[in-house]
Amino acid sequence: MYTPPMYREYEACTICPRNCGINRNGGKRGLCGEDASLRVAWAGLHFGEEPPITGTGGSGTVFITGCNLRCKFCQNWQISQDGMGLAVTEAGFAEICLELQRSGAENVNIVTGSHAIPAIAAGLRHAKNVGLSVPILWNSSAYECPEALALLDGVVSVWLPDLKTLNPELAANVFHARDYPKAAKKAIRFMADRAPLALTPPDDALPSGRITSGVILRHLVLPNRLADTELVLEWFAEHLAGKALLSLMTQYTPVRESPHAKGIDAFPDRLMTPKEADRLQGLLEDYGISDGFYQELVEDTSWLPDFVRPQPFSSALAKPIWHWRDGFIGREG
Numbered sequence: 254m255y256t257p258p259m260y261r262e263y264e265a266c267t268i269c270p271r272n273c274g275i276n277r278n279g280g281k282r283g284l285c286g287e288d289a290s291l292r293v294a295w296a297g298l299h300f301g302e303e304p305p306i307t308g309t310g311g312s313g314t315v316f317i318t319g320c321n322l323r324c325k326f327c328q329n330w331q332i333s334q335d336g337m338g339l340a341v342t343e344a345g346f347a348e349i350c351l352e353l354q355r356s357g358a359e360n361v362n363i364v365t366g367s368h369a370i371p372a373i374a375a376g377l378r379h380a381k382n383v384g385l386s387v388p389i390l391w392n393s394s395a396y397e398c399p400e401a402l403a404l405l406d407g408v409v410s411v412w413l414p415d416l417k418t419l420n421p422e423l424a425a426n427v428f429h430a431r432d433y434p435k436a437a438k439k440a441i442r443f444m445a446d447r448a449p450l451a452l453t454p455p456d457d458a459l460p461s462g463r464i465t466s467g468v469i470l471r472h473l474v475l476p477n478r479l480a481d482t483e484l485v486l487e488w489f490a491e492h493l494a495g496k497a498l499l500s501l502m503t504q505y506t507p508v509r510e511s512p513h514a515k516g517i518d519a520f521p522d523r524l525m526t527p528k529e530a531d532r533l534q535g536l537l538e539d540y541g542i543s544d545g546f547y548q549e550l551v552e553d554t555s556w557l558p559d560f561v562r563p564q565p566f567s568s569a570l571a572k573p574i575w576h577w578r579d580g581f582i583g584r585e586g
């Protein structure tokens with residue numbers, strides 16, 4: 254039988270700004286939905302990240318079950334809010350990371366682990382001790398406390414925070430977290446202070462080079478909310494320009510199957526329009542931001558993942574390595 258390890262930080266959990274104060278070691282679950290078990294939903298090579306992350310081999314993504322932010326519009330709602338996933342030991346987590354490396358992953362990219370930092374830090378240290386050598390990326394909502402992020406010192410070298418909004422009203426409407434802007438800015442400053450930007454030199458196979466250290470600040474643009482995006486661009490220009498890269502994501506897609514996507518009244522139930530994309534380009538010019546990435550508009554909902562399947566994505570976008578129900582894909586034993 255699986256018995257979760259005990260972590261001191263879980264005894265009265267305040268590792269994220271929700272400050273639940275409950276004893277996860279005793280089996281209680283906070284707003285993130287998780288006790289002391291570390292649960293993983295899916296791991297595989299992902300080819301849809303920014304070029305310095307995807308490289309040529311793909312990014313070794315590990316999707317963690319649970320989430321402390323719980324966005325109503327989350328495309329990964331099956332794992333972030335419906336608990337799809339399997340508990341793994343530190344050694345089991347390490348083995349998933351190593352299998353990604355053996356499969357050619359450019360890096361190990363931990364997706365949405367803010368609520369499980371102590372367990373993930375232990376699993377990653379174990380993995381490094383038994384041979385993990387690729388860079389480790391932390392891919393999160395930035396709703397995090399610097400004290401908890403410090404547990405990843407010496408392990409994580411690249412940070413991918415998604416600064417979702419700097420508008421407290423919007424944060425209250427879609428995350429029930431009015432304090433999100435303040436907490437996220439603090440967490441992102443901590444990340445930028447920790448990790449100077451470094452990329453390998455460009456080559457013919459990969460003109461962007463590969464990121465080995467630093468921050469790529471992501472921002473998901475929401476339909477009819479370009480004034481909120483402008484606040485993010487302004488903050489980036491003032492605090493991070495020259496020290497980090499910016500990645501604007503325009504893939505917002507309504508998740509009509511999600512039971513959690515109710516009560517969003519802050520923006521319309523639609524994709525972004527080409528007119529909004531043009532306006533966005535204008536804003537980038539207004540703020541003098543040219544160093545970064547800009548996603549093509551999506552045209553329909555067909556790309557939305559389904560984590561019931563071992564291959565949640567299209568085969569062009571990802572190669573599965575491990576799935577919560579099936580374990581390692583195509584591996585004996």
Ligand code: SF4
Pocket residue numbers: 266267268269270271272273274275277282283284285286287321367368369
């Ligand atoms: S990590 Fe989970 S239990 Fe801990 S404070 Fe955050 S939401 Fe609450």
